[in-house]
Amino acid sequence: NPFFLYAPIVLPHAELIVPEDSIIQQFRGKFPETPYRGIDDGPSFRKGGYASQEHPRATHAAMVKRIDVYVGQIIERLKAEGIYENTLIVFTSDNGPHREGGGDPDFFNSNGIYRGYKRDLYEGGIRVPTVVSWKGHVAAGEENSFAFAFWDYMPTFAELLGVEYPKPTDGVSVLPTFLNRDGQKSRDFFYFEFLEMDGKQAVIQSDWKLIHQSIRKNPTFELYNLASDPSENHNIISLYPEKAEELRKIMQCARTDDRAWKLYND
Structure with missing residues (x-):
């Protein structure tokens, strides 16, 4: 009897409150x-x-x-x-x-x-x-340092069960990584966005990461190499403008616009 249990334990999220025990x-x-x-x-x-x-x-x-x-x-x-x-x-x-x-x-x-x-x-x-x-x-x-994202879980669990899943999807199964097997597929890039705080975007491709900050108010770009600077202390966009432009184009193409979730002012 296969089952799936999703247990969303919200701790230690605010509000900070616990029983008196x-x-x-x-x-x-x-x-x-x-x-x-x-x-x-x-x-x-x-x-x-x-x-x-x-x-x-x-x-x-x-x-x-x-x-x-x-x-x-x-x-x-x-x-x-x-x-x-x-x-x-x-x-x-x-x-x-x-x-x-x-x-x-x-x-x-x-x-x-x-x-x-x-x-x-x-x-x-x-x-x-x-x-x-x-x-x-x-x-x-x-x-294991293999990077994956939440949208990879559906393909992962589907492969584990031997069933099909809705396509197209951005996800890839990470079951080979879980089981330490060969054949792990990778993706070309990761794309992230956040609508609050005037909007933000980020693209990670290999060791490179481009962040688009304060999109709707005072937009800026930051470029980091995560291999040499995992703490993102050194914005090197002035040193690698071509790489920044390459990632900016990926960022532009990766996003699907949604009227309910406006990232830009226009």
């Missing part, structure tokens, strides 16, 4: 704290704005701990049902760390060497880890 008690007093002052009453309370939090760092840590507990519960249930060894588990995130509601990713070094946060198209905003487990099929404790 033994988990939060493990972390209270462990970190220096600066209380976060939010919206605690009135018509906007619990309707978009985040409430105050006296212990934002401890609460964040407790939320992360709860993720571990919840994932453990899922795994234990799989084992109890006798299907753990026949289940592929993928643990990942849709974006980098956020700073809303008292979140403090710098204190926890949440994005490591990578610049940026959620809503940025720097690596810190879009590059996230993925943990894959499948006993007897996926080697435990190994690391």
Whole structure:
């Protein structure tokens, strides 16, 4: 009886809040704290704005701990049902760390060497880890730097099940990478966009990355080589204008316009 379970655990997303139980008690007093002052009453309370939090760092840590507990519960249930060894588990995130509601990713070094946060198209905003487990099929404790994206999961799961999936699609199966097999297909480039903060775009091709910032207000371009500068500290667009133009053309062609999601003013 094949099944697919999508478990969207929103922790440690804002609002920073956890039950008053033994988990939060493990972390209270462990970190220096600066209380976060939010919206605690009135018509906007619990309707978009985040409430105050006296212990934002401890609460964040407790939320992360709860993720571990919840994932453990899922795994234990799989084992109890006798299907753990026949289940592929993928643990990942849709974006980098956020700073809303008292979140403090710098204190926890949440994005490591990578610049940026959620809503940025720097690596810190879009590059996230993925943990894959499948006993007897996926080697435990190994690391792989192959880059892929969320739109690759449908082709991956379809290949695993031996079924067709809707086409055309930008996705490619990453099952060969999961199983450490030959035959992994690659893509020519990655394209990203974000509509808030006046609009942003990014294209990654091999080691090169072009970012288009503040599109609707004061547009600028930045060029980085991720192999030599993974932290994106050195904008080298003035040194490689031809490469920037090459990526700009890819960026222009990769986007499909949508009236509901306007990236440009016109």
